[in-house]
Amino acid sequence: MRSRLLWACGLAALLALAAMPAALGQKILPKFPYCRCVKKGPYALAKNVDEIDGYYCFEIEQVPCGKDKCCKMDLRKVEFDANVACRDTTKVTAMVNGLLPKQQPTWTAPQDTPAGKAVLKLSGLGLNITTAPGSLVCLKLDGQCNTLEKLCAVPKGQMPGICAISMFNTKDTCCPISQTGWPFPPTPPPPSTRPSPPPRPPPSPPPPRKPSPPPSPPASCPICITLNTTDVSLTREVCDNLADYVNSVWVDRSNATLLQPFSCSLATPSQVKICAVAEGKPDTVDFAGIAEDTYEIQLMLEELGLSCAFPSMMGTSMVYLVEYGTCRAVFTYVQDCKQPGPQPFPFCVCNRRPKATPFALDPTIRVKPGSSPRSTNYCWTATTVAPYDPTSPCGKTNELYKAEFYVRNNTRGAVTGLTAAGKSWSPVWDSDGKVFRLTNLMWTVDFVNTNQPQICVELTGITLGQFCVTANCQYALFDASKSCCPMGTASLG
Structure with a gap:
């Protein structure tokens, strides 16, 4: 009998102990974020x-x-x-x-x-x-x-x-x-107008009614682009050049209608800002198609001499901001040229500047039938360009060694065929599956000019938009030293 009582008491104690951790845990850290840390910061x-x-x-x-x-x-x-x-x-x-x-x-x-x-x-x-x-x-x-x-x-x-x-x-x-x-709080309705007071006696003919005002024009949308940095000194010249570039390149290509073109509205050593007025919301959508494309942003910074390709920008960071008032959400992009640190695509240290070497891919991707009803061939055409500095080591390059594409890491099984200059090729993937590459191309400038060779990727079960990470497929072309890797983008024509 005594042993049974001891056994029962022991069991009760064990059950009580088993129930304790949850209760104790809730007493120790009952509030989010459920860990010990300083809950105040910037x-x-x-x-x-x-x-x-x-x-x-x-x-x-x-x-x-x-x-x-x-x-x-x-x-x-x-x-x-x-x-x-x-x-x-x-x-x-x-x-x-x-x-x-x-x-x-x-x-x-x-x-x-x-x-x-x-x-x-x-x-x-x-x-x-x-x-x-x-x-x-x-x-x-x-x-x-x-x-x-x-x-x-x-x-x-x-x-x-x-x-x-x-x-x-x-x-x-x-x-x-x-x-x-x-x-966000809704836009308040316009104030209601008071009804006209009744006419005073004696009765008299009412005055002629005023014509209705013309309908209000569609609400316009401000667009402002800002560059912020504390690592280099910005100038009024940079601000004016930014406005000129956006007006002549981005606005012209975006089909956006501007009531007022971009002009410099602020220029300090740490910030330059240009602003314009778009006709309406649809124009901000058209403009954002270019202004929020990271490749286009890099080309713009390249033109202004503010990209990471310039030695003076090494060790700096810059914040690019596009604001549309209440017509569209703010867009932000950060260019980080500080070393060491993670590199953007192609994820290595090399000269990514467009036209660093004589090689590029045509910006229009061609579509060809695949080997089955469910597959499609997407083809990039190689071409040559004038290097921005023909006397540099990259500018003197005469051979295209490999091509890399920035792709989604779950698409490996969808690649069912690959050709380069009409020959079957074996693809190589990086360990994360984010980079799809063709190596040992060995295409010379003369070969590319004469043959205009194509790189064709056969995709089965997915579209090109599901293959590439960005809307415009990003690529990088390497020389044999792998220190030159000019980037570019291409999309369906």
Whole structure:
């Protein structure tokens, strides 16, 4: 009997101990972000959220911080306090400053997360106190939790759709928290006009009615482009040259109608700004097709002598910003020329400047039938150009060694054929599957001029838009030394 009592007491004690961790965890860290860190810092997400092309977009703001140890923190990741029901039922796709980031959002449930909660994490941002403010983080929600009301755990005292977020530095020691999710307030209706007072007696014929005013013209949209940097000194000449370039190249090609052309509105050593007035919202869409294309931005910076290809720009960073008033969301792009650091495509240190060598690909991609009804051949045509500096080592190059294309890392199985100059070729993929390359081409300038050889990729089951990372397919052409890799883009004609 005594042994039975001891056994029963022991079992009760074990059951009590088994129930303790969850309770203890909730007592230790009951509040988001469910970890020990300094919850004050220089960043917050703007309270208002934009809905753009199916994405919820949040702007990173710089907020007063004082002299706390986290006030100069970098920004590695953003976490959202979410409902646990979304973790296995919702796919989240992110865009950062209009580009797909290297890491897509992931779901976690830290040890001290309360019941019913999960954490949505977007890591690998690589931003800092200079580049983070004004950056735009956009999330597309597919699945059960396809709205912020369903995704976010409601903060105490708030309504559904409001999200608690935390922003972490690389060491995870700083985690400033803020709340976002409020829609932008609607435009107030025009004030109502008072009715005319009744005529006074004695009765008299009413005065003739005034003709109705002409209909209001469609609302115009301001467009401003800003370059910000603290690493080099900008001038009024740079501002004027920027306006001239945008007017003569981008506006002409975009089919946007401007009521006022771009002109310099601000020129300081750290910032230049040009502004114009577009006729309406459709014109901002047309203009954004070029002004928000990162390849076009790089060509513009190249023309102004502000790209990373210039030695004077090494070790600098520059923020490019396009604002459209209330007609369209802000677009931000960061050019980072600081070393060391992750390189953009083609992800190596080489001269990416267009026309660095005599080789390029025609900007129009040709379409040919594939080997089956489900496949299509997409062909890039090689051509020659005049190098921007024929006396440089890159300019003297006489041989095209390899071509690389920036592609999505889940498309390897869709490539069912590859030819170069009419010959079957073996493709090479990098370890991440983001770069598709053809090596040992050994095409000379004379060979390209004489034959205009094509690189044809046969895709089965997917389109070219699903193959390339960007809307205009990016490529890089290497010489044998691999120190010259002029970039370019091409698209369907």
